[in-house]
Amino acid sequence: MKTFNYHSAKDVKEASKLASSNSAFLAGGMTTIPSMKLGLASYKDIIDIKRIKKLSGIKVSGKTVTIGATTKHSEVASSKDVKKAIPSLAALAEGIGDPQVRNRGTIGGSIANNDPAADYPSACIALNATIHTNNRSIVAEKFFTGMFETCLKSNEVIEAIEFSIPEKSSYQKLPNPASRYAIIGVYVAKHKTGINVGVTGAKSCVYNDKDLAGALTKNFSSSAIDNVKISSSGMNTDIHASSDYRANMVKAFAKKAVDAC
Amino acid sequence: MASLVGSRVERKEDKRFLTGKGRYTSDINIANQTYAIFIRSPHARAKIKKIDTSKALKSSGVVEILTGEHIAQDKIGGLIAGWAIRSEDGSEMKCPANPPLAKDSVNFVGDPVAVVFAETLDEARAAADLVKVDYKVLKAVSNLSEAMNSEAIHDGIEKNLCYDWLLGDRQKVKEAFEKADKIIKLDINNNRLIPNAMEPRACVIDYNTASEEITCYTTSQNPHLSRLIMSAFGGVAPENKLRVVAPDVGGGFGSKINLYNEEIVCSWASKKIERPIKWVAERTESFLTDTHGRDHITHAELAVTNDGKFLGFKNETIANLGAYARVFGTVTPTYLFGPCATGVYIMPAAYSNVKAVYTNTAPVDAYRGAGRPEATYTIERIVDKAAMELGMDPIEIRMKNFPTEFPFKQTLVHQIDSGDYVAGLNKAKEMADYDGFAARKKESESKGKLRGIGVTSYFEACGIAPSPVVMMLGCGVGLWESAEVRFNPTGQVTVYTGSHSHGQSHQTTFAQIAADELGVPMENIDVVHGDTDKGTFGMGTYGSRSLTVGGIAIVNACKKIVNKGKRIAAKMLEASPDEVDFKNGEFVVAKSNKKKTIGEVAFASYLPGVRDEVKSPLPEGDEPGLIESSFFDPANFSFPAGSHICEVEIDPETGHVKLDKYTAVDDFGTIVNPLIVEGQVHGGLAQGIGQALYENAQYDDSGQLITASYMDYTMPRADDLPNFNLGFTCTKATTNPLGVKGCGEAGTIASTPTVMNAVINALGGKEISLPATAEKVWKACKEMKKSNAKAA
């Protein structure tokens, strides 16, 4: 591992000020540390944000669930409030990686990293999330811009993610058998305002599948999905799943999700 | 005293392992040690044009950098194949040189070319980045099925063929096949596996400049063998100047049988730089350079009559050796494989033909089961296919072809001393509620799921001994085992064994058997292993041999102790030795009812003089002390056997295979400790199931390992596995005094075909290759649906 400067920021302002194009925030470290160890990434400054109290915690209002950026997956998974308001979100968190990862990894780190196979981005899409940073509030559809890319500036700190509470929702994931990231994950959410189908793992970046959402808007049942054609073009292919399999699994898991709603 | 053999004694090892008090190689630090980092080839096949270490040598903290040139200058020998296998035409096998650091060419990604020693690990790493190796990259041979038609990797080894081996009689097979009603044909793979011991390989070397002795602490399954090879073939130091210690070792599964490049290089270098050296593999290095397992392509045929009698069997197999032939590399796909290829059946004619080829991949060697899983997979899959094609029940066809009389002369090599295959399968059938399967299948179908049941009956040949047999088959050493049993004057016992425990719990099992033999409480017995400076010699642990060979050496040494004890006791009790009986730790003279405990006798054995009432108890001709050793070479291999049954439920929409029920009934002969044996079976099952459903080492066309981390290499996890339903039958081995047969590999051997038979049963007989990943199963489900629709 190359040497780096370690800072522990006392507040968001300091964290932001320390940041540069050659730094990383340290939340759970579940991505940053392995990448550094493997020599895939190196930084001049590591800015620890775990001590910033206001970045962690879960708040539920009538219409939304707001989760602080450094809230751990295990905290979301076990939160009574989340389980009550959006059970599918708690279930998603429970299905991330393994206990060690869940006890360190954070929601802010997950969405900032925007791994094409990460689970949370699909929740942001499906649950009309707003990502609150120290500078602005960004809607999920604009936040995720590409593979491992978001619209975040290098000195921008995610403070919290605000999810709309849907009428019904379910997240169904086909885990990569080795890593347990999503080969595909489909998050179906029915809101008063409309239906979203957040799909992760399938392509280079999470997306809202408008065809599936459209079919479900007409008829919210798994049979409505049968006739939706899902093309495999643009879908990922790797040793665990071909693009053709992924395309078919998007459909199969969308159906599972609708059935589980 | 109740017998300890057969009781569920808790493991003596548990306290140490469960409280983090184990002492592994990487826990050892020696003052003033340097840290080694190996520079490894990033290419699967290349010529080394030049290695430039000038910049790296100037890097901070660097002590020395050594390359293949230095190895050659010092005439340090390379790694070897331990078994010489001959081809069908009588020619000798062809093995390339395998220098510990490559000098002219590299042959797999990870092949070491140089090594940096530095004051700290970080400095070693930083310097390693500065070593410049200029390669001429050549086209890699990474595909097993094309290896024989590819350019030769090693000079003079045409078609990349190590040998083309045959066991059995082609003519007899031809005649048998001519008589058959039906020939069942099967083409299968046996997927390549990476052993993934929890503890990565490591070595710590301490060279003593005064005594000129090298101590090598290492992660080995057989430290004496490593010392022998390092001395006799590596030329690192004479055996008396070389001490190899394998302390606690966190799993081996065969991958730590071999002496590796790093151990030779660091032992040699420690003497050169006159500094201790520490090297610990990173996980990626383990993936790349630990010996891998399996990797076969097989065509098999089974000749049958219409009523399901087997007439003959043959297999033609291509086995991957990887880049070099290592210790058990050449025997694993031949004598550990071929003899088991006819399974537990009466098979009037058979042959097994294996072509072992080199590829630009990591060396392939023994991996838990070594050859026997591959053989069992072949025969058990084709037997199931035969049942399906003949419209027979898989249990019925097996029962029909089991031998019922023992000893049973198996077709190709083995004379199986004991067994009861019918009883085992019947018990498995009952425990698995085989007859209830149809109802469960219906229930699954009502939920839109497919359900399949799979059966496997297996035998295996364990012990990898007797020496005369293994040496006749090509082994370079005798595979006996030794033990020494020492009584201290105050009555505790130390048992030295040449077996090595790296998860097998020898400290418990061996103490149990010694306690029974000597009548001494188990707490007073210590088992010592893993150090060439302690104990006689050892051939190590693999092939489920520790108890059947090493354990018996202990029993025999104990018997010698008791015999000497009888002579001493006789003198003490004023009787003749044949009047002395030994029972429950006491020497008793029946006629006078006088007795001495073995502790008293041990004490007396060390005090051969006269003082007060102690009068020289030593009989004439006996030396003081109560220490005996034994080398045990059994009369034959041992032959565990059993039947496993499992059920899977498949979701045809996703191809996900859920392993729903698993029943294993094994005959290991006498069971010394059921708790430990069950643990061994559980672990073995997990590994075999891993092979069936998850694990798959894959190289791309350029020879890069694309499953070089846990992000891509799928290990089985606890939540993938059902509760295992275990049962045992017992026919004692007749070739050793305990009647034990060995249990370490059985789970791995039987479970892969059991699971695959269940998956293929659920798929209505549709073949899929190993492992049965979700996508493959999903595709098969789709095709099945299509053909069902057509049929309707």
Ligand SMILES: Cc1cc2nc3c(=O)[nH]c(=O)nc-3n(C[C@H](O)[C@H](O)[C@H](O)COP(=O)(O)OP(=O)(O)OC[C@H]3O[C@@H](n4cnc5c(N)ncnc54)[C@H](O)[C@@H]3O)c2cc1C
């Ligand atoms: C073995 C393993 C298995 C995993 N399995 C899964 C899985 O199944 N599903 C899944 O979704 N994920 C999985 N993960 C990822 C994990 O859950 C984390 O979500 C992920 O590693 C990032 O979170 P973190 O808190 O660890 O971020 P860190 O590693 O600390 O940071 C990651 C990146 O995010 C940035 N960042 C962090 N916090 C903020 C913030 N508040 N504002 C702005 N930028 C920020 C950092 O600068 C850095 O670039 C797995 C990880 C591992 C190691």
